[in-house]
Amino acid sequence: MVGVTAKVKFNGATRVRWRIVGLLVLFSVLNYMLRVDITIAGEPIMHEFHLSPFKLGWAFSAFSVSYTAFMTPAGACSDRCGCRQREWGRKLNGCSRALLTSNEISRRKSCTK
Numbered sequence: 001m002v003g004v005t006a007k008v009k010f011n012g013a014t015r016v017r018w019r020i021v022g023l024l025v026l027f028s029v030l031n032y033m034l035r036v037d038i039t040i041a042g043e044p045i046m047h048e049f050h051l052s053p054f055k056l057g058w059a060f061s062a063f064s065v066s067y068t069a070f071m072t073p074a075g076a077c078s079d080r081c082g083c084r085q086r087e088w089g090r091k092l093n094g095c096s097r098a099l100l101t102s103n104e105i106s107r108r109k110s111c112t113k
Helices: 015-040 042-049 053-081 083-112
Strands: none
Touching: 015 042, 015 053, 042 053, 053 083
């Protein structure tokens, strides 16, 4: 098959491509907002938990470092296991953390009465 060339017809950008680009931009903006909104809540957090700006900075840094550190293993897991299994694992993890947190909060409230 030497010398065989295929002609590919390029129609330019279609509506589907622009929709995909729009969704990517939308999700990028939402991701940025979700990572930045913790800094907006910094002032009320400082007052409620009696934190100094220095301690709050440590808390924000710990959040950022852990967020960054776990993205590499999460990506590797997604590549190895597939998106569907990773999503189920993420949902189960989130639900279990929510249940544990609510249980701890109710336990602490009952201890203070």
